[in-house]
Amino acid sequence: MTGPILRYITYWPVNLVFVLLSYLLSPALAALSLLTGPRLPGILQWFSTLDADLDGGIGQGVKGYHADLTGWRLWWQRTCWICRNPAHGWQSRLLGMPASGTIIIEQQISEAPKNQWYVMETAKGRFFCFKRDQPLFGGFYLKIWLGWVNKAYDGQNHHYAFQIAPKRTKT
Known part of the structure; x- marks a missing residue:
């Protein structure tokens, strides 16, 4: 890894x-x-x-x-x-990993607090995705995404992610 x-x-x-x-x-x-x-x-x-x-x-x-x-x-x-x-x-x-031929090698998802961990592989090599919704206070949580997003939004690449942002609690 x-x-x-x-x-x-x-x-x-x-x-x-x-x-x-x-x-x-x-x-x-x-x-x-x-x-x-x-x-x-x-x-x-x-x-x-x-x-x-x-x-x-x-x-x-x-x-x-x-x-x-x-x-x-x-x-x-x-x-x-x-x-x-x-x-x-x-x-x-530029920084993404190709979506074509992606194989999920490892996947772990927990609900409280919500964590997601993926290890994926393509012809370009292995990559990972970590997502966490960290509860804060007053109806807010901290959205943390690191690695390469496990979903290829454009259908071609898993984009590089570095996101740490406060959000309102989901309803």
Whole structure:
């Protein structure tokens, strides 16, 4: 298991650069999208999600995302979407593991608190996924995702994940 962990740690600085660039460029990328449409052109799409356009929150039913916005409000909503999903394209295409031929070697899931652990293998090698919902206080929990996401959202790659974020308790 040393190989995947070493690869994960090696990718972390590059991932951090892409995520920070996504945050910094999000206002300009959202402004460009007002001219080009909800899907960023070419490689710029890598600053957002590959499985949804910049209006993805609408189609996915994310609370607070609206279909009838224009102008500044649409620009802000798209800026927020990029910041909510920073660099997912880079994390999938550049840092990701191929989905084709993925075999789950090990899977452990517990419910209280919710933990998920996967070890998977492809022709490119072994990789892992760790997810935990750590209960906090006042209806919040800490969402922790490390490794490569066990689901290939774009159908091609398991994207690199480094996410530690507070969330409201699921209902």
